[in-house]
Amino acid sequence: MAPLRILVTGTAGFLGGHVLAAVRAAGHTPLATSRRAGDIQVDLTAPGMVAAVAEALRPDLVLHLAAMARLTDCARQPDLAARVNAWLPEQLAERFGARLLMVSTDLVFDGNRAPYGPTDPVAPLSVYGATKADGEERVRCHGGRVARLPLLFGPDPSGRGASAQLRAALRSGPVMLFTNEYRTPLHAADAAAALVAEVVQPDGPPLLHLPGPERVSRFQFGQRFAAAHGLDAALLLPVECQDPERPRDAALVGEWRAARDLHAMLIDA
Numbered sequence: 001m002a003p004l005r006i007l008v009t010g011t012a013g014f015l016g017g018h019v020l021a022a023v024r025a026a027g028h029t030p031l032a033t034s035r036r037a038g039d040i041q042v043d044l045t046a047p048g049m050v051a052a053v054a055e056a057l058r059p060d061l062v063l064h065l066a067a068m069a070r071l072t073d074c075a076r077q078p079d080l081a082a083r084v085n086a087w088l089p090e091q092l093a094e095r096f097g098a099r100l101l102m103v104s105t106d107l108v109f110d111g112n113r114a115p116y117g118p119t120d121p122v123a124p125l126s127v128y129g130a131t132k133a134d135g136e137e138r139v140r141c142h143g144g145r146v147a148r149l150p151l152l153f154g155p156d157p158s159g160r161g162a163s164a165q166l167r168a169a170l171r172s173g174p175v176m177l178f179t180n181e182y183r184t185p186l187h188a189a190d191a192a193a194a195l196v197a198e199v200v201q202p203d204g205p206p207l208l209h210l211p212g213p214e215r216v217s218r219f220q221f222g223q224r225f226a227a228a229h230g231l232d233a234a235l236l237l238p239v240e241c242q243d244p245e246r247p248r249d250a251a252l253v254g255e256w257r258a259a260r261d262l263h264a265m266l267i268d269a
Contacts, residue, residue: 004200007031007059009044009092010066014160015103015152018192019063026196031057034066045083050091062100063199064089067132069105071245074128085131086138093144098202100144101195106183108133108148111247114182115215118148118207118254126245136207146207147195150252153225154188154269161188163225163269170231177219178241182249185221186212187265190258209254214262228266 006023010016012034023030033040033053040056042049044066067085068074074081089102109116110123124130136146153163162185169175194210216224219238226233241248258265 001200004028004060005031005058006199007033007057007062009033009062009064012036013065014156015065015188015192018154018188019065019195022189022192022196028196031059045088050095054095060099061199062092062096063195064092064100064102067103069128071126071128074126074131078127081127081131082134085128086134089135089144090138090142093139093142097143098145100139101199102135102139102144102146103195104132104136104146104148105129106148106150106250106252107247108136109247109250111249114249115251115253118205118209125247140206145204147198148209148252149186149191150212150250151183151185152188152191153185162221163266166222166225167229167231170226170235174235174237175222176237176239177222179217179219179238180248181218181241181246182215182251183218184211184215184251185262186210186258187260187268190260190265194256208256209252210256211252211254212262213258213260215251216262224262225266225269228263
């Protein structure tokens with residue numbers, strides 16, 4: 001395959017650096033955009049900016065990572081969350097169609113009927129989940145594609161991934177982790193490689209899941225991570241999640257399978 005120019009939005013986020021590395025490893029040219037870094041520092045939600053960036057960079061493909069992802073921020077600013085998570089991906093899909101792959105989330109589900117496959121109906125509990133579900137629908141209406149990701153972890157100097165946050169928290173003392181919230185966590189590098197492999201196939205599935213290799217609770221994940229890195233697991237305190245906006249079991253399933261097991265991923269986190 002000839003090298004392609006791949007526009008990657010939201011590159012200042014946790015997943016962004018892993019995706020840029022994966023694009024380069026696959027022999028393609030990444031074109032990075034975000035509000036704070038990249039080839040073009042821009043707010044893509046501003047009027048006319050999607051067209052301006054598309055004309056300036058002329059990408060062959062688009063991997064859309066940019067999102068407003070904090071549940072509390074979305075709840076406080078629902079209109080902004082809707083613009084970032086639904087309106088913006090629609091603008092990209094109108095221009096790029098199947099050449100766009102939007103990254104979405106397992107939090108579009110309510111957690112009552114896991115594990116969830118790509119064809120299962122969404123039922124979001126939070127403003128974040130609802131705006132991402134809306135964005136998915138808009139993207140697909142314009143021929144774009146969607147990849148749902150689970151909880152991501154892995155090395156991150158800024159401390160935003162699940163494992164980086166856990167490591168930092170354990171340095172400060174006891175950490176409370178949910179025993180009744182289940183996910184299928186995935187290493188960000190594995191997620192990034194899968195996203196790059198998918199975006200270069202515009203005739204691929206319109207909606208896919210990229211689940212991690214195991215379904216585990218947040219508490220089980222913490223225990224496994226602590227064991228893999230010689231950290232004090234006694235500092236992990238089991239608690240039950242009571243938040244009505246967080247699904248209790250958002251485990252994903254799909255045709256894609258991770259090449260590494262969870263232990264290998266945790267060692268690399």
